[in-house]
Amino acid sequence: MKALCWEGVDKLDVQRVPDPQIVNDQDAIVKVTLSTTCGSDLHLINGFVPTMRPGDVMGHEFMGEIVEAGPGVRHRRVGDRVVVCSFIGCGRCWYCTHDQWSLCDNSNPNWELAQEVFGFELGGVYAYSHALGGFKGSHAEYIRVPFADYGTFLVPDDVDDLDALFASDAAPTGWMGADLGGVQPGDVVAVWGAGGVGQMAARAAELLGAEQVIVIDRLPERLAMTERHTGAETIDFSTTDVDAELRERTGGRGPDVCIEAVGMEAVGGNGQHAAEKIRRRLGRPQERPIALRQAIHACRKGGSVFILGVFGGSVDRFPLGAVMNKGMTVRGAQQHGHRYIPMLLERIAAGELSTSHLATHEFSLEGAPKGYQMFKNKQDGCVRAVFRPHG
Template sequence: MRAVCWHGKGDVRVDTVPDPKIQHPRDAVIKITACAICGSDLHLLDGYQPTMESGDILGHENMGEVVEVGSEVTNLRVGDRVVVPFTISCGQCWFCQKGLFSLCDRTNPNAEMAIKAMGHSPAGLFGFSHMLGGYSGGQAEYLRVPMADVGPIKVPDSITDEQALFLSDIFPTGYMAAENAQIQDGDTVAVWGCGPVGQFAIRSALMMGAGRVIAIDEVPERLAMAEAGGAETIDFSKTDVYDELMARTNKRGPDSCIDAVGCEAAGHGAADAVFDKVKAAAFLATDRVHVLRQAIMSCRKGGTISIPGVYVGMGDKLPIGAAMNKGLTFKMGQTHVQAYTKPLLEKIEAGKIDPSFVVTHPASLEDAPEMYKKFRDKKDGVIKVVLRPGQL
């Protein structure tokens, strides 16, 4: 089959690789009909995620048609159309039983590697380094799905691929980010980053009763999409974000701040952002945490910081003293996707949201290397790329 493979920093290729096979009775194999490039994939492209190996198949936003099931998978049949959560979860361990699916104790075969880096191992993830399981991703013609009796959700024919696909990651991620922000009716919520996750966080915050959402970015088309979703906007390349947020909130600050950027924050011209970039280039730090610093300083006293943006290791010079003295609450983590797929699918079916709004660049699987670079460089108005295997 054809698959998008990582071969080193900045080097993504479409290769011919062996087809996946059933390896365990709880496996399924699906024929991919749509997959997407995620902002998290850019951290792999840019070399920030450790323990990648040349030839690893990328992709964790996947959906398709079931073509084979293991003997213990009774909830799926050949021919079912499904979306696959990016988190691989057993459904039986202590964490899964509490609905903390991204913290599953049983699905990372390389748990010891993760324990050395993090103290404990999270769940295995599709297409996201050997520290997190080394599972092949779904930017490919076919995908083996472990724990298929827990993860995949069937999609009705009334829902298009573009509407359903983002149940695999960015819609639940944006929704959980808003939920973690502990929004009360009428609250002001600031969202850093108007990429795909930020766009869903904006719309989710408004669905949860936020009175105002203030979205922060510098890319015109992303700011325009945020405004179309009901947000006020700040272009951080044109104004000081802290000063602008204070002016818009009578100097109190936003009630909640959502960091939908993560480890590669730009912060053009800001002294701390320049410092981060230099340290990362010299391998003296792994994460550029300009946005997180700014959110801590901007959030109102007693407010909440929600972090859906991916961080991979060590950040430098976080203002922990400010966070402590301001009494801030932090909530973060990889998304517990399986807890959200059914309720969010119901919202799509009820017409409360159409996730396809975020798609700007449909493409074939063979176009993936070009699309990765275009997405990374924010060229051609790209916000979300959806890849279709088998199409030219």
């Protein structure tokens, strides 16, 4: 079959790879209908995530049709139209039974490698390095889905494929940030990042009762899309002092909840982005917690910050003194999608949540390298590039 493969830093190529096979009796094979880019993929492409190998198939956000199921699959059958959570959960370990699915004890066969890289075991995730399981990704014609009874979710008849697609990762990740960030009715919420996850976090905060939601970014087309589809206010960080602007809009106090949806490659001023390009050329990429620092400083005393953007290791200049002295709560997680996807599909079906607007560009699988180039460089207003492996 055809698949989009990682071949090194900044190198993607569509290749022929072996068809997936049933390996364990709880596996299913899914024919991929739609798959999409994600901001965390850029950390792979840019060389920030270790243990990638040439030939690894990319992609973790997808939906499709079950075409084969192992003998241990009880609740899914061939022909089911499903969306698949990007993280893999066994459904039985302590973490899965406590709705902390991305921390699954049993889904990562390379747990020792994860422990070596991160210092702890983490659950498996499609196409996100060998430290997180070495699973083949979704930018392919077919994909093997372990623990299919738990990781696949039936798409309601009145939810179309494109809306269902973003229930795989962007929507549950954003919703988790608002939920575990502690958004309460009447809160003021600030979200850093107007990409797919940031927009979903903003909409989740509104649906959870926030009185005011403010999204911070620098790209005018993303800010305009956010205003149009979520109703949130926006701030262009390239034209103003974000901390001062947030204080002015919140009566001098600051937001109650701050959600960081950017991650380790945040862009800031003062030549930081140019300096990072030099470090990358020297083979020494460095994580940039610029947005996270800003969120901590901007948040009101006693408020909470939730980290949705992906970080891989240690970061410098973390404002721990601000966290402690302001009495703040700081949380973070990879997405516990199984916890939210059924509810999100119901909200999409009811018209409460729209996601399809995130798909600004569509390509065949052969066009995936171009799609990633547009997505990475934010060309032509690209928020998400979507791939149709079967035309």
